[in-house]
Amino acid sequence: MKLQLDTDQLLPWIGAGVSLGGLIVAASFVIPKLLIRRKLSRFSADKCQKNVVILHGTRRTAGIPAASPFVLKLETFIRMANIPYKYDGNLSNSLGPKGKCPWLSLNGEHVADSQICIEFLQKKFDNPIHNSYSEKELAIARMVRISLEDKIYWELLLWAFVWPGDGQIAVQKFLKFPYLLVKYFNRHYTKLAWAHGVGRHDKETVKSWLLKDVSAVAEILGDNKFLLGEDPCVEDACVFGCLSQLLWGYQSMSHHAAVIRERHQNIVDYCNRMKELYYPDWDQLLEK
Template identity: 30%
Template sequence: MEPIQVVGMRPAWGLPSSSPFCLKLETWLRMEKIPYTPIALSKPPRSDTGKVPYLLRADGSTVADSNFIISTMANELNIDLAHGATAEERARTHLILRTLEESLYFVAVWERWQQAEYWPTTREAIFGYLPPILRQLLAKTIRRKMLASLQGQGIARHDPVRIAAIGQADLAALSTLLGERPYFHGDRPGVADASAYGTLANLLGFPHATPLKRAVEGHANLVDFCGRMNKAYWSEVHGD
């Protein structure tokens, strides 16, 4: 099988990608042993959503959104995403994904893009490869759009203490669901584990002691989970 091309964000902070969704997708591809070639985004995304990651096909067509890419690849390659899970286990996976991608994600985005003390680090990771003038202009424009989206989504309408509490509650719930299992999916990792790793590794890798990072560090099983995923799928990056 020829490697597929995956367009995503550039590596940052010792991670393969600064985007939880890009890291999620690449981790899932490694879990399923699907060869791929990562392509660092260097111009506006060509996907129909205008976001990354997206799959770039040989005919020039694209498939966007990590969940849709995964389901598309699974259908094309006859991969059972549930790995024999029961209906209740599949529902559990669905709720884990929603917690990670529709709640905790926005707390993390608010922390990195809204908070003045963390914004320079975010700006450098995402726009640092650009020439100075373009970097300044594009970063300012994209940040304005991101902050507007956080207002529209609703998370930025709360005060910082309440936002931190939302993220902490999400992490506590995830820690409880993981418990003493090696993976959220059970004895072997699944899509929920790829998503959890994409999010948690990004929170732990961010080079500031943010409230979210400290909250993750307060759950030993979540930290151990990331270490397990590092060793299993990203040993060349983390030196395990």
């Protein structure tokens, strides 16, 4: 006996299913926006101290104030520029209006992405870091930043979250991430690294690139006190934010960090100099 389906009887159910699916899709867009709006309202101009930056970052860690090079980059710039600020390490506030960390709030304005934050603060505080470097020198500094953020960062990310072995162990031990969270990040960053392109290459190739890229930064740094010479420039914030992770962050447990300490004493000296100059309270900032 064949079951006869009445189209007229099915149509209401189909319509209800389509409506429910539409509601689910709509909710997936609306709810995150409502949550972000609610988060931002907690840092409106009337609820925060005037002209004081609220830096929304990650929680403090045991060896370094921020395990994210981008968070430490922004905090370093703020300190270099002597801008008054408060640090917000509440994990529920870590992701800002673009779903990125870090972000900042200032007098009711909310800005996301470390580089955009720095450019925003430069305008608000009238370019507070002054030096006499030429446009060509500043262009070289910019390219160093881009190399650190768009290449070296990703190469180290593979070691920490994608390749099995000591990187994932270091993340669990240093950041106190549970195993399941590390596995989640493994899947997440594997996809991102593949889309970026660096994840399509074999481990030995990427490791070779990483050492050469860091050596190039060391060559440009040379015997300089700061990246370009005797005076700091804006990009020193990024250089310190990234390279300090290899000395005091979870990346300090990597083979690459050992090579840097052995071959590039100028990088070690540079990071120590920046730390002493801009973070006299370093130990007080660490997770207890």
